[in-house]
Amino acid sequence: MTANTQKDPHLGRVLAGYRIEERIARGGMGLVYRAEHLNLRRRAAIKIIAPELAENAGFRERFNGEARIAGALQHPNIVTVYDAGEQDGLLYLAMQYIEGSDLSTVLRDQGRLRPYRALDVCRQVAAALDAAHAQGLIHRDVKPANVLIEGRTAFLTDFGLTKRIEGTPAALTKAGDMVGTVHYIAPEQIHGGHVDARTDIYSLGCMVFQCLTGELPFARDSDVAVIYAHLSEEPPRLTSVRPELPAGLDAVVAKALEKAPEKRFQTCADMTSAARAVIDAAGPLADSTITRPVPAFGDHFDVPTSAGGTRRVPAAGDNSSMRTSIGPAAADVVRDARAAGRPRLLLAGLDTNTRALARVAAGDRFDIDETCAGESLLDAVRDGRPDLVILAWNAPGQPAREVMAALRADSRTRDAKVLLLVEHKQASSIEIAAAGADDRLTAPFSPLQLQVKLRRLVGVDAKSG
Numbered sequence: 001m002t003a004n005t006q007k008d009p010h011l012g013r014v015l016a017g018y019r020i021e022e023r024i025a026r027g028g029m030g031l032v033y034r035a036e037h038l039n040l041r042r043r044a045a046i047k048i049i050a051p052e053l054a055e056n057a058g059f060r061e062r063f064n065g066e067a068r069i070a071g072a073l074q075h076p077n078i079v080t081v082y083d084a085g086e087q088d089g090l091l092y093l094a095m096q097y098i099e100g101s102d103l104s105t106v107l108r109d110q111g112r113l114r115p116y117r118a119l120d121v122c123r124q125v126a127a128a129l130d131a132a133h134a135q136g137l138i139h140r141d142v143k144p145a146n147v148l149i150e151g152r153t154a155f156l157t158d159f160g161l162t163k164r165i166e167g168t169p170a171a172l173t174k175a176g177d178m179v180g181t182v183h184y185i186a187p188e189q190i191h192g193g194h195v196d197a198r199t200d201i202y203s204l205g206c207m208v209f210q211c212l213t214g215e216l217p218f219a220r221d222s223d224v225a226v227i228y229a230h231l232s233e234e235p236p237r238l239t240s241v242r243p244e245l246p247a248g249l250d251a252v253v254a255k256a257l258e259k260a261p262e263k264r265f266q267t268c269a270d271m272t273s274a275a276r277a278v279i280d281a282a283g284p285l286a287d288s289t290i291t292r293p294v295p296a297f298g299d300h301f302d303v304p305t306s307a308g309g310t311r312r313v314p315a316a317g318d319n320s321s322m323r324t325s326i327g328p329a330a331a332d333v334v335r336d337a338r339a340a341g342r343p344r345l346l347l348a349g350l351d352t353n354t355r356a357l358a359r360v361a362a363g364d365r366f367d368i369d370e371t372c373a374g375e376s377l378l379d380a381v382r383d384g385r386p387d388l389v390i391l392a393w394n395a396p397g398q399p400a401r402e403v404m405a406a407l408r409a410d411s412r413t414r415d416a417k418v419l420l421l422v423e424h425k426q427a428s429s430i431e432i433a434a435a436g437a438d439d440r441l442t443a444p445f446s447p448l449q450l451q452v453k454l455r456r457l458v459g460v461d462a463k464s465g
Contacts, residue, residue, distance in 0.1 A: 008023050008031070008033075010023075010031070010033065010048060011023070011033075014038065015035070015046060015048075015087055015088075015090065015092055016083060016085060016087050016092060016094065017037055017038055017039060018035040018036065018037050018038070018044060018046055018094060019035055019036050019038055020033045020034075020035045020046060021033070021034050021035055021036060022034045024045070027047075027158075029047070029049055029050060029053060030047055030048050030049040030050040030053070031047070031048050031050075032045055032046070032047045032048075033045070033046045033047075033048065034046075034097060035094075035097075043097045044082055044094050044095060044096065044097050045079075045094075045095050045096065045097045045098070046092055046093070046094050046095075047092065047093040047095070048090055048091070048092050049063065049090070049091035049092070049093075053091075054086075054089070054090065054091040060086075060091065063084075063091055064084065066159065067081065067084035067093055068084075069137060069159060070093075070159040071084065072135065073131070073132055073135065073137070073159070075127070075128050075131040075132075076153075077124045077125065077127050077128035077131075077153070077154060077155055077156060078128045078131065078132070078155065078156050078157075079095050079096045079098065079148065079155045079156065079157040080095060080096040081093065081094070081095045081096075082094040082095055082096070095157070096155075098148040098149075098150045098155055098157075099150050100148055100149045100150035100151070101148070101149060102144065102145050102146070102147060102148050102149065103121065103144035103145070103147040103148075103149055103154070103207075103211075104143070104144035104145040106144075106149055107144055107210065107211065107214060110214075111214040112210075112211065112212060112213055112214030112242075113211045113212070114375075114376075114379045114380070114382075114383045115212060115245065115279050115383055116279065116379050116382040116383055116412075117376060117379040118208070118211035118212050119208075119272060119275055119276050119279065120152070120154075120379075121147070121149070121154045121211060122204065122207060122208050122211060122272050122275075123269075123272045123276070124153065124154040125142070125147055125154055125156050125204060125207070125268075126204060126267075126268030126269050126271065126272045127268075127269065128155075128156040129142065129156065129197075129200050129201075129204065129268045130197075130267055130268050130269055132159075133197040133200070133267075133268075137159075138195060138196060138197055138199055138200050139156070139159060139200050139203075140189065140195065140199060140200070140203075141158060141181055141184075141203075142156075142184060142200050142203035142204050142207060143181045143183070143184045143203065143206075143207065144207060144210065144211075145181075146158040147207075152376070182223045182226050182227060183206065183216050183217075183218065183219075183226060184202075184203040184206040184207065185203070185227075185230060186198075186199045186202035186203060186230070186261075187202075187230055187231050187259050188261060190227055190230060190231060196261065197266075197267070197268075198261040198262075198264045198265075198266070199261070200268065201256055201264050201265055201266075201267075201268055201271060202256065202257060202258075202261075202264060204256065204268055204271065205217075205235075205253055205256025205257045205264075205271065206218075206257065208252075208253060208256065208271070208272075208275065209235070209236075209238060209253050209257075212238055212242065212245065212249070213238060213241040213242055214241075215241055217235050217236060217253075217257065218230060218233065218235070218236075231259070234254070235253060235254055235257040237250040237254075238250050238253055245282075246278050246279060246281070246282035248278035248281070248282070249275060249278050249279070252271065252274045252275045252278060255271075255274075256271050280412075342365060342366055342367050343365070343366050343367070343387040343388070343458045344366065344367045344368075344369065344384065344385070344386040344387050344388075345358070345362055345366045345367070345368045345369070345386060345387070345388050345389075345390060345454075346368075346369050346370070346371065346377075346380060346381065346384060346386035346388070346389045346390070347368065347369070347370045347371070347390050348370075348371045348377050348380070348389055348390065348391045348392065348395065348403075349371070349377075349391060349392035349394075349395020349396065349397070349400070350370075350390065350392050350395075350421070351392070354392065354421065354443075355370065357445075357447055357450070358390060358450060360447045361447035361448075361450035361451050361454065362454065366454075366458075369384055369386065377389070377391070377398075377403050377406075377407070378403070378406050378407060378410060378413060381407060381412075381413045381416050382410070382412045382413055385416075386416065387417065387458050388417045388418070388419060388454070388457055388458050389407075389416055389417065389418045389419070390418075390419045390421065391403065391404075391418055391419070391420055391421065391437070392420075392421045393420050393421060393422045393423075393426060393432060393440075394422075394423065400420070400435070401431060401435055404418065404435045404436050404437065405436075408436050417438045417457050417458070418436075418437040418438055419437065419438065419439050419440065419441060419453055419457060420432065420435065420437040420439070420440040420441070421440070421441055421443060422440050422441070422442055422443065423442070423443055424442050424443065438457055439453055439456070439457060441453055
C-alpha cells in the first residue's frame with residue numbers, strides 16, 4: 001500500500017479504537033487508511049466506506065454479511081480481517097496492514113514480471129483462492145489491484161464481492177448482478193449465470209497472462225468490446241507477445257480461459273502447477289535460447305511437439321520426456337547455435353566500476369547479464385541459469401548471506417556457482433566462509449585476477465579477441 005499525504009478530515013481521529021494516521025489508498029468502495037490500535041499497538045489498514053454506499057440499507061446489510069465471510073478466512077496469503085462495524089455513522093473494515101504495494105502498481109512500474117516471479121505470485125494467489133473455495137467461497141474480483149505485495153509474499157484482499165457457492169448459505173449480493181472487473185471477468189459473470197470456483201480460475205488466468213506479458217489478454221477500446229471478447233473471442237497466445245516463452249504456456253492460459261467452465265482447470269493450483277511444469281521443462285528463458293518449430297496452434301503442455309511455427313527452447317535441448325520433430329534446416333541451426341554457445345555470467349550487486357572491470361575480464365568469451373535495482377537474484381538465477389554468479393557481499397538491499405541461503409535452499413538454484421566479491425577486511429570472516437560460495441575474490445583486484453577465477457570456476461579462458 002502506498003501513502004497519500006493529501007489532507008483528510010479523518011486523519012488523527014480515533015475510530016473503533018484505531019487512531020487513523022495516513023491515507024494510503026482510494027478504491028471504488030471508499031478510502032483506506034493506515035492506523036494503529038491504541039491498546040494493542042498493532043498497525044492496521046482501515047477501510048472507510050463511501051457515504052453514498054453506507055447510507056444504502058441494502059448495501060449495509062450486504063457489507064456486514066460479507067465482512068463476516070472475509071473475517072472467517074485464515075490463510076497466509078489472505079489479508080486478515082480484524083474487525084468491521086459502524087461508528088459515528090461510518091462503516092469501517094479493519095484489516096491486516098501490508099507494507100508494500102499492489103500488483104497493479106508493480107506491473108505498471110516494471111511492465112511485466114520474470115517468469116518464475118510471475119508464477120510465484122500467482123501460485124500464492126492460487127493457494128489463497130483454493131483455500132477460500134474449500135470453505136465454499138468465491139472471490140469474483142481477482143485482479144492485480146486486489147493482490148498486495150510485501151517482499152516475496154503476495155496477499156489476496158478485497159473480498160467485498162465474495163459469494164457463497166451454491167449449496168452453502170446464500171449470498172446477499174443480488175442475483176443477476178454483473179460483478180467483477182471487466183478485464184478479468186468470466187463469461188458466466190457477464191451472463192449473470194451460475195458462478196463457482198472456476199470463475200476465479202478464469203480471472204486468475206487473465207492475471208497470469210498480464211504478469212507474464214505486461215498486457216491485458218483482451219485489451220480493447222471500450223468496455224463493450226472487452227465484454228464481447230470475453231464472450232466470443234479466443235484468448236491471445238502468450239508467445240505472440242513474448243516469443244521467448246515456452247509455447248506450452250499458450251495451452252495453459254487457453255485452458256484457464258475456456259468459455260465453458262467445465263473445460264477449465266478445476267483448481268487454481270492445477271493451473272499454476274501446469275504453468276510451472278512448462279517453464280521448468282523449458283530451461284533457461286533468456287536471449288541465449290534458440291528456436292525450434294512447433295505446431296501452428298502451439299504445443300499443449302503435455303503433448304509431444306512436431307514441426308510448425310517457432311518457439312524458444314534451452315540450448316541443452318528439451319526435457320528428455322518431450323519428443324521433438326524438426327527438419328534438416330532447423331537441425332543445422334540447432335547444431336550451430338550449440339557450437340557457438342558461451343558460458344553465461346550474472347553480475348549481482350556490483351557497482352559501476354566493478355561491473356566495468358568484470359566485463360573487461362570476461363572479454364568476448366562470456367554472455368553477461370546484470371540484475372536490476374530491486375530485482376530478485378533468486379528469480380534471475382532461476383530464469384537465466386547462469387554458469388556463474390558474481391555477487392558483491394556488500395551489495396545494497398537484501399544481505400548477501402540471505403541471498404546465498406535462498407539460492408542454496410531452492411532446488412532450481414542450489415547448484416549455481418557463486419563467486420563472492422568481498423572487502424579485504426572481510427576476507428577472513430567466518431560468516432563469509434560459511435555462506436556457501438564456490439570461491440571469493442578480495443577487492444581491490446585486477447582483471448587478470450578475475451580471469452584466473454573464471455578459468456577455475458567455469459573452465460573458459462576469458463580473453464578478448
